[in-house]
Structure formats: C-alpha cells, structure tokens
Amino acid sequence: MDFLKSAVASAIAKSSSFPYTITDRVDQEGIWILNNATKKDDGSACSLFVFDIAAQRSLLPLAKNAARKLRTLRHPGVIKVLDVIENETHIYIATEKVTPLQWHTKRKSLSEGTIRWGLHSVASTLKFINNEAASVHGNVRAGSVYTSESGEWKLAGFEVLSSMNEDDAMIYTYGSLVPDSGRYAPPEVANGGWSVVKKNSLSAPDSFGLGTLIYEAFNGSFMGTDQLAQARSIPANMVQSYKRLVHTNPKLRLSAGHFVEQGKKAGGFFETPLIHITEGADSLGLKNEQERDQFLDELEGLTDDFPEDFFKMKILPELLKSVEFGGGGPKVFGAMLKIGSKMSDDEFETRLLPVILRLFASPDRAMRVCLLDHLPGMIDRIPQKDVNAKIFPAMTAGFTDTAPVVREQTVKAVLTVISKLSDRTINGELLRYLAKTANDEQPGIRTNTTICLGKIARNLGSNSRSKVLIAAFSRSLRDPFVHARNAGLMAFSATSDIFSDEDCATKILPAICLSLIDKEKFVRDTANKALDTYLTKVRAYASTMPETAAPVEAAGMTPANAVAARVGGQNDASWAGWAISSFTNKLSAAKGEMSTGVANGQALAQTRSLPGSGRATPSIVASVERPVTTRLESATASQRTSVEQASEPAVDDDAMDAWGEMDDDGDNFFDATTNKAGTPAPATATFDDGGEPDFAGWLAAQSKPKAPRPLPKGLSKPANGSSLNVRPTPLRSVSSGPGAPATKVVPVVVKKTSAAPVPTKKVDLRPKEAEADDDWGAWD
Known part of the structure; x- marks a missing residue:
C-alpha cells in the first residue's frame, strides 16, 4: 500500500x-x-x-x-x-x-x-x-x-x-x-x-x-530529558548558560534572546571569528578601511575546518563586489583566493576567473603586484588561451612600469606563465621585454632577469637560444653588482648542456675566465665551478676529434707519422725547441720575398707550417695570381646561400637584435637599444690560416722600432690623403718546405694607392741581440 x-x-x-x-x-x-x-x-x-x-x-x-x-x-x-x-x-x-x-x-x-x-x-x-x-x-x-x-x-x-x-x-x-x-x-x-x-x-x-x-x-544523540543534566561534550564556557536553558523551573529559564546576549559578551561562547564574519559580510562594502582590515584579519584567522559552502555562497560574492567595485584592495583579493582554493575547477572558472581577468587590467599598482604574487596558486586553473590573450598582454605593462617593485614582480611572474605561453610570444615579445629588464637601472631586476633566463632557457627556440643566452649571461658577468655576476655564472653552469661544443670553447670559456680574478671570493668560487663544468665538456668533445685534419698523401703514412713530418724531426719536447726546429725546417724551402708586411697591427700572411706556440718569426709574402671566378660559380654559390637561409626557422629579428652581441662594450651595459653605428671597419681579404697562430704578425705588432721605417710596398700613404682601397688579390701556391705534406694557398692583401710603388724592403733574418729579451718578455 x-x-x-x-x-x-x-x-x-x-x-x-x-x-x-x-x-x-x-x-x-x-x-x-x-x-x-x-x-x-x-x-x-x-x-x-x-x-x-x-x-x-x-x-x-x-x-x-x-x-x-x-x-x-x-x-x-x-x-x-x-x-x-x-x-x-x-x-x-x-x-x-x-x-x-x-x-x-x-x-x-x-x-x-x-x-x-x-x-x-x-x-x-x-x-x-x-x-x-x-x-x-x-x-x-x-x-x-x-x-x-x-x-x-x-x-x-x-x-x-x-x-x-x-x-x-x-x-x-x-x-x-x-x-x-x-x-x-x-x-x-x-x-x-x-x-x-x-x-x-x-x-x-x-x-x-x-x-x-x-x-x-x-x-550526537538525545534519548530523553534525563540526559540533559550531564553536559558531556558541551564547551565549558557554554555549560552555565546551557543549564539555565534546560532548568526544570520554567520561570528560571534563560530566554533565547538572553542566551545570545551572554554569548556575545567579551570572551563569550559566541565571540568567534566565524560569527563575526557572518555578521559583517553583508556590510563589507560599507565598512571603512579599519573595519575592513579587522574583518579580513578574522577571515585569515579561520582554520581549514570552516564551512566551505558558506564562504562560497555568502562571503565570496561580497568579497568579489568589494575587490572590484568597493576598493577592497589586495588584502580582500587574498581572502577571495583563499576561498577559491576550496573550489572545483569548474566553479573557479565560472565564478572567479572573469573577475581575475578584469583585475589584471587594473591601473592600481598594488592590485597588479598582488595578482602577480598570487599567480602561481591559480595559473593551473586558467586556460592557456586566456593566458596568451588576456593575462600576458596585461603583464607587459609591468616590464616598463616606473615603479621598480612592479617591474621586479613582472620578471618573477614570467616563470609562472612560461609554460602556457606560445613559442611565438616567448621568442618575440617576451625576449624584447627581458632585454630591457636585463639592462634595468635596478641591480636586483638585472639579477632576477638573468635568473629568469636561466630557468626558461629550454623554453626558448633553438634559433634564438644560443645567441640570446650567451649574450645575456656574458653581459651579466661584467655587471658592477656582485650578485648579478654570480647569477650569470650560475646560469651558465645550469645551462651547459644546451650550448654547442664550439660555443663552449670559443665564447663561454673566455667569458668565464674573466671572473676567475673577480674581486669577490664567492664569485671566484662560482667561476671555478663553472669553468670545471665547461672544461669537462670541451675535453670530452676534443677526445672524439681526429688526431689531425691534414690530408695524408704519402702512401702508407699513418696520421701519427704525418703529424711528426709536419712538426719536424726534432726530439726536443719543449715548446721552444719545437718552435725553433719547425721554423728552420720550413725557412729553407720558402719561396718569395721576405717582408715585415704588417698593416694595422695584423699579419698579412703566414705559412701553414708555423707551430701553435713558439717564438714569432717574420712572415713570408708571395706574389700569386688572381683566381678567376666564373659567372656560373657565383650563381651557384648564391643559390646555395639562399637554400641554407631558407632551411632555418624564422626568428624575430627585433627580439634578437635587442640583446646585441656577446662582446658589447661594457660602457653601454645599461642601454639595450644603443646603436653602435660608427665608422665601418675597412674590409680585409679573408684567408685560411690553417689553424696556426700568426706569431710573425703578433711579433711585428709588438715590436717598437727605434726609428721610423718606410712602409712596405703598397702601404705608403697617398699624397692627396685619399683612403686606401681594397681589391681582390691574386693567389699563388707557396711551398711550405721539402718536408711539408701539402701546398698552401696564401692570400695577400694589396693596397691600391695613388702614390708611386715603393720597392719591397729586404728583411734581415738574423736575430737582433739587443731586442730579443724585450720581445719574449712581451709574450710572457
């Protein structure tokens, strides 16, 4: 039924x-x-x-x-x-x-x-x-x-x-x-x-x-009125009032109104933060700053066992209205997020996210800093499209804000949003703004930018990663702020695996070496650790390289024998004996005129047989014929260059240029947009030195002649003061000596002037007794 x-x-x-x-x-x-x-x-x-x-x-x-x-x-x-x-x-x-x-x-x-x-x-x-x-x-x-x-x-x-x-x-x-x-x-x-x-x-x-x-x-349960005499779990400060409520004599009972009044007295059982919040939530928008701060302090004092639903349904709407329209400020926003942390993702996106997105566009600096501070706690609940379309564009104003605290918090917030930014945003707009903060007038912001770049290094595109990071970290090593220098070294150590072996050896190690003699000991210690990291990597790479790159032409000649033949037949293991023997072996077979052909402190030519270390020797200048390049070869080379350029992914040129070069002048450290336009360097003909150092050129540049000497042929100044013109020079094969394994083509720079040609001066190859010590001292 x-x-x-x-x-x-x-x-x-x-x-x-x-x-x-x-x-x-x-x-x-x-x-x-x-x-x-x-x-x-x-x-x-x-x-x-x-x-x-x-x-x-x-x-x-x-x-x-x-x-x-x-x-x-x-x-x-x-x-x-x-x-x-x-x-x-x-x-x-x-x-x-x-x-x-x-x-x-x-x-x-x-x-x-x-x-x-x-x-x-x-x-x-x-x-x-x-x-x-x-x-x-x-x-x-x-x-x-x-x-x-x-x-x-x-x-x-x-x-x-x-x-x-x-x-x-x-x-x-x-x-x-x-x-x-x-x-x-x-x-x-x-x-x-x-x-x-x-x-x-x-x-x-x-x-x-x-x-x-x-x-x-x-x-928990009630079986009859006889149980009321025992308070059991009722709080001690409420027991007395409770007993008056259940008194057997109705005339002595405490009314509900009096019960509330007793509970609201100072130290009473109704004097709790939760009850205060309930009474003050409806009038939150009407409270003055002091009353609002007291209300929020009570809200912060609540433990995690507060009734979540009440705060979602009653307190949160009042907080939202206060923070968006009532000038509640960052403190109200913090309380709002505390309640939001108890919400599901759907509730958060429906009720809180629209307000948060509107607040990011607020001109109030305190609110913007508060949003950036709390961003790590809510970034996982914000969709990626909203981060790219609304939050990051609003954040960019912070990179150039006049208040240093806003700039610093914006740089720190990059680490929070980087996982949800698109590659185009990271390698374009973000790098341009970080280039500005890397040169900020505040040392703390420069330091945090270096740390930020080190942490987001693997998020950068492969085309921009090496140039940007090496330039940024190397520049930080010249920063007058000690912690910025230390941050640069630590960033180099943390990102050692993302740089090529060639960059480690040719760009990073030289930059780190400058910090080995830093004035601060802890910077020197960090530099030594970074140096060990990169030396280990470079040495491991060098161990995989072949013993020599010279071609082996003689039949049955091993690479080791080829190296021995190239170096010379001397058994002296010292660098000085090796250098002298190498020089004497090659000198007798050299053809052409001997000249001190050094212009603007650089060697004009050198032979392939010169050793990697040793005493500098005069250079050999030879006249060779000009190579003929056909139109077909030029077109082929142009096409090959176009294909190579097309194969590289597109890179934001503005973002790359904002970082400058690794070896930028330290005087322009704080100017990310400095245009270093000046008098262009004169064009010089490139040549292959075969990997050998130009000791002859170096020695000629270091020597200080007692009396002026006439310039070599082709380098005398024109009478009318016209500048030197550079034209393509002919090439001629030069024999390196009877024991050399190969013939080398040496380019020669020829200066065209309006003056009459000057005969080439013969150079005496005998060593000078008086100046020998000075030259070697300069090397040391």
Missing part, C-alpha cells in the same frame, strides 16, 4: 502541470517526506517537502499550519520557501535546497566552531519569533533544523507555531500530536499539557527546546 501511495505521488509530481521534478528521496522527518527536486523552468535545484493527506489525515491541520506560517514568516534564519502547492492528495512545500542537520550531528562531522555558529543563528531566529512575532515555536529540536547549500542552519518544523495573541492557538490543541513530542516536551508540559504555556513565560518552551538542540549538536 505504501508503495502504491508513493507511486501515485510520484506520478502527480511528474505531470506536465507540476512545476517541479522530483529527483530522489532524502529522508522522512516528522510528518514530511523530504525529496530533492529541480525547477522545470530553469533547472535550479531545490527541496520538496511532501505531506500525504490520505496516509496522515489526522495530522492535516499540522501540515497546513506549517505551510501557512512558512509563507508568512520571513527571516534569514528561517528556511526559504519558494512555493506551496496543495491538492486533494498531497501538500507540497518547495524550499531552497536543504539537508537535515541530523545527518551531521549523528556522524559528529561538524567542528565546534561550526556548531557555535549554527546555534547562534537558531537562537537569533528564536529570539525573533518569541519577541518580535510574539509566538511560540513549540517544536525546537535537531529534526526541525536544516542546513542550506551555504552551510547555514535554517529553522523549520512550524507545525504548531502559534501566536500567543490568539485565544485558540494551535499549540494548545495539537501540540501533543507532533511526532516524538513526549520525548522533547519540557517537564511542565509533560506534566500539565501545553495549556500551561499561558501561565509561564512565552519563551520558556522554546528555551528548553534550544537546550535539547545544544545537547544533540555536541553529543
């Missing part, structure tokens, strides 16, 4: 004219069956209290009284009624979505702070019913209280709620019909019936009911 009744009720609820859809049954409390439901017009969730008239016809006056009182009595602590529907078989009361409080009290899942907060709400509601409405609830218990979606305690159970101004009040006649009324009835009612309410204080029955609610909330 019960199944049939439920089926009929469900069929009625699912009819097309019924505005609600029942989803599932929750519980049965008293005369009502509680169901979860949704509104058909908007799909919003709600609760539906259903009373079956046929099954409980004798209790129909209670159901009708409850429906009438819920519609007419409006208070924040009373369950919110959406609609009441009555027909011949059922009474439906649609309310906000609620959950029975007994679900939580029986499991003891509520914290003490939450229970105090809920009792404060119920007691305040009873105060309103007794004082302002001049009524008696008559059914206060845990079963008459529900929790809303926001976690607030809402009072219901209005089956016998009656105004004492009426002579035929419901409670006098039907009070005993309420289920379990005997177990919860005050002692005087249990002995003399509900009519004794007229003889005592109007609030006495509800005060006793509030005491039973306190007992159930803290202890």
Whole structure:
C-alpha cells in the first residue's frame, strides 16, 4: 500500500502541470517526506517537502499550519520557501535546497566552531519569533533544523507555531500530536499539557527546546530529558548558560534572546571569528578601511575546518563586489583566493576567473603586484588561451612600469606563465621585454632577469637560444653588482648542456675566465665551478676529434707519422725547441720575398707550417695570381646561400637584435637599444690560416722600432690623403718546405694607392741581440 501511495505521488509530481521534478528521496522527518527536486523552468535545484493527506489525515491541520506560517514568516534564519502547492492528495512545500542537520550531528562531522555558529543563528531566529512575532515555536529540536547549500542552519518544523495573541492557538490543541513530542516536551508540559504555556513565560518552551538542540549538536544523540543534566561534550564556557536553558523551573529559564546576549559578551561562547564574519559580510562594502582590515584579519584567522559552502555562497560574492567595485584592495583579493582554493575547477572558472581577468587590467599598482604574487596558486586553473590573450598582454605593462617593485614582480611572474605561453610570444615579445629588464637601472631586476633566463632557457627556440643566452649571461658577468655576476655564472653552469661544443670553447670559456680574478671570493668560487663544468665538456668533445685534419698523401703514412713530418724531426719536447726546429725546417724551402708586411697591427700572411706556440718569426709574402671566378660559380654559390637561409626557422629579428652581441662594450651595459653605428671597419681579404697562430704578425705588432721605417710596398700613404682601397688579390701556391705534406694557398692583401710603388724592403733574418729579451718578455 505504501508503495502504491508513493507511486501515485510520484506520478502527480511528474505531470506536465507540476512545476517541479522530483529527483530522489532524502529522508522522512516528522510528518514530511523530504525529496530533492529541480525547477522545470530553469533547472535550479531545490527541496520538496511532501505531506500525504490520505496516509496522515489526522495530522492535516499540522501540515497546513506549517505551510501557512512558512509563507508568512520571513527571516534569514528561517528556511526559504519558494512555493506551496496543495491538492486533494498531497501538500507540497518547495524550499531552497536543504539537508537535515541530523545527518551531521549523528556522524559528529561538524567542528565546534561550526556548531557555535549554527546555534547562534537558531537562537537569533528564536529570539525573533518569541519577541518580535510574539509566538511560540513549540517544536525546537535537531529534526526541525536544516542546513542550506551555504552551510547555514535554517529553522523549520512550524507545525504548531502559534501566536500567543490568539485565544485558540494551535499549540494548545495539537501540540501533543507532533511526532516524538513526549520525548522533547519540557517537564511542565509533560506534566500539565501545553495549556500551561499561558501561565509561564512565552519563551520558556522554546528555551528548553534550544537546550535539547545544544545537547544533540555536541553529543550526537538525545534519548530523553534525563540526559540533559550531564553536559558531556558541551564547551565549558557554554555549560552555565546551557543549564539555565534546560532548568526544570520554567520561570528560571534563560530566554533565547538572553542566551545570545551572554554569548556575545567579551570572551563569550559566541565571540568567534566565524560569527563575526557572518555578521559583517553583508556590510563589507560599507565598512571603512579599519573595519575592513579587522574583518579580513578574522577571515585569515579561520582554520581549514570552516564551512566551505558558506564562504562560497555568502562571503565570496561580497568579497568579489568589494575587490572590484568597493576598493577592497589586495588584502580582500587574498581572502577571495583563499576561498577559491576550496573550489572545483569548474566553479573557479565560472565564478572567479572573469573577475581575475578584469583585475589584471587594473591601473592600481598594488592590485597588479598582488595578482602577480598570487599567480602561481591559480595559473593551473586558467586556460592557456586566456593566458596568451588576456593575462600576458596585461603583464607587459609591468616590464616598463616606473615603479621598480612592479617591474621586479613582472620578471618573477614570467616563470609562472612560461609554460602556457606560445613559442611565438616567448621568442618575440617576451625576449624584447627581458632585454630591457636585463639592462634595468635596478641591480636586483638585472639579477632576477638573468635568473629568469636561466630557468626558461629550454623554453626558448633553438634559433634564438644560443645567441640570446650567451649574450645575456656574458653581459651579466661584467655587471658592477656582485650578485648579478654570480647569477650569470650560475646560469651558465645550469645551462651547459644546451650550448654547442664550439660555443663552449670559443665564447663561454673566455667569458668565464674573466671572473676567475673577480674581486669577490664567492664569485671566484662560482667561476671555478663553472669553468670545471665547461672544461669537462670541451675535453670530452676534443677526445672524439681526429688526431689531425691534414690530408695524408704519402702512401702508407699513418696520421701519427704525418703529424711528426709536419712538426719536424726534432726530439726536443719543449715548446721552444719545437718552435725553433719547425721554423728552420720550413725557412729553407720558402719561396718569395721576405717582408715585415704588417698593416694595422695584423699579419698579412703566414705559412701553414708555423707551430701553435713558439717564438714569432717574420712572415713570408708571395706574389700569386688572381683566381678567376666564373659567372656560373657565383650563381651557384648564391643559390646555395639562399637554400641554407631558407632551411632555418624564422626568428624575430627585433627580439634578437635587442640583446646585441656577446662582446658589447661594457660602457653601454645599461642601454639595450644603443646603436653602435660608427665608422665601418675597412674590409680585409679573408684567408685560411690553417689553424696556426700568426706569431710573425703578433711579433711585428709588438715590436717598437727605434726609428721610423718606410712602409712596405703598397702601404705608403697617398699624397692627396685619399683612403686606401681594397681589391681582390691574386693567389699563388707557396711551398711550405721539402718536408711539408701539402701546398698552401696564401692570400695577400694589396693596397691600391695613388702614390708611386715603393720597392719591397729586404728583411734581415738574423736575430737582433739587443731586442730579443724585450720581445719574449712581451709574450710572457
């Protein structure tokens, strides 16, 4: 029969004219069956209290009284009624979505702070019913209280709620019909019936009911009034007031209003941050700065066991309005994010993200810094498209802000957003801004930029990575700020695996060596560690290289024999003996005129046979014929160059140029956009030195002649002061000596002048006794 009744009720609820859809049954409390439901017009969730008239016809006056009182009595602590529907078989009361409080009290899942907060709400509601409405609830218990979606305690159970101004009040006649009324009835009612309410204080029955609610909330269950004498888990500072609520003499009972007043005294049991926040949340936008700071301090003082739903549904909307329109500032935003951390990703994206995106465009520096500080905690919840389209464009203003703290926080925030930026943004716009902060006037910002580049090195494109990082880190090694220099060395050490072996040997190691004699010891120590890292890498690479790159022409000659033949037949292992023997072996076979052909401090030519170290020797200048390049060869070379350039990925030239070169002059350290345009260096004909150092040129540049000497042929200044013109020079093969393995082509730079040619001066190859010591001393 019960199944049939439920089926009929469900069929009625699912009819097309019924505005609600029942989803599932929750519980049965008293005369009502509680169901979860949704509104058909908007799909919003709600609760539906259903009373079956046929099954409980004798209790129909209670159901009708409850429906009438819920519609007419409006208070924040009373369950919110959406609609009441009555027909011949059922009474439906649609309310906000609620959950029975007994679900939580029986499991003891509520914290003490939450229970105090809920009792404060119920007691305040009873105060309103007794004082302002001049009524008696008559059914206060845990079963008459529900929790809303926001976690607030809402009072219901209005089956016998009656105004004492009426002579035929419901409670006098039907009070005993309420289920379990005997177990919860005050002692005087249990002995003399509900009519004794007229003889005592109007609030006495509800005060006793509030005491039973306190007992159930803290202890989990209530079997009868004899248990009330033992407070058990009730907090110590509440016990005295609790005992006055459940006093057997109704005239000595503490009313709900007085109970609230005692709890609100200094040090009272209702003096908790959660209750203060509840009372102050509605007027947050109207508070002055001092009151708002006090409110936020209390919010920060809450532990993680606060009712999350209440803050999501009640506090968060007020915080959002305050931070966006009420000038709440960064402190309010921090509290807002603390609540947002408890949200699901969908809730965060729906409720918080739109406000956050709008705040990033705020001109308030304090708010922008606050957003950057909290960005690590929310970046994972922000979609990548929003980071690229809205957040990073708003961040770029911080790179050039006049306030140093904004620039510094913006640089730090790069590490947070780098994982969600597109490659085009990273290698273009981001590098241009980092080039500016790398030359910032604030040393801390320069240091943080170097650290930032070291951490995002692997996010940079392969085309821009080497040039940008080597230039940036090398420049930081010349920074006057000691921590910037140390950061550059540490960045080099952390990124050693991303540079080519050639760059490590030719660009990075020379830059690091300058720091080996830094004035600060800890910088020198860091430089030594970085040097060891790169030396290990370069040595490992060198061990994989062949012993020689010279071609082996003689049949059966091994590479080792070829090296020995190239070096010479001397057995002296010292560098000086090696250099002298090499020079004498090659000198007798050299052809051409001997000249001191040094112009502008650089050697004009040198032979392939010169050793990698040793005493410098005069250079050999030979006249050779000009090679003929056909038009077809030129076109082929041009096409090959075009193909090589086309194979490289596109790189943002502006972003690359902003970094300059690694060997930029230290005087222009702070100017990322300095145009170093000057007089272009004269063009010189390139030549292959075969990997040998130009000792002859170096020695000629270091020597200081006692008297002016005439310039070699082709280098004399023209009479009319015209500049030197460089033209392609002929090439001629030069024999390196009888023991040399190959013939070398030596280019010669010929200067064209308007003056008459000057005969080439013969150079005496005999060593000079007087100047020998000075020359070697200069080498040392």
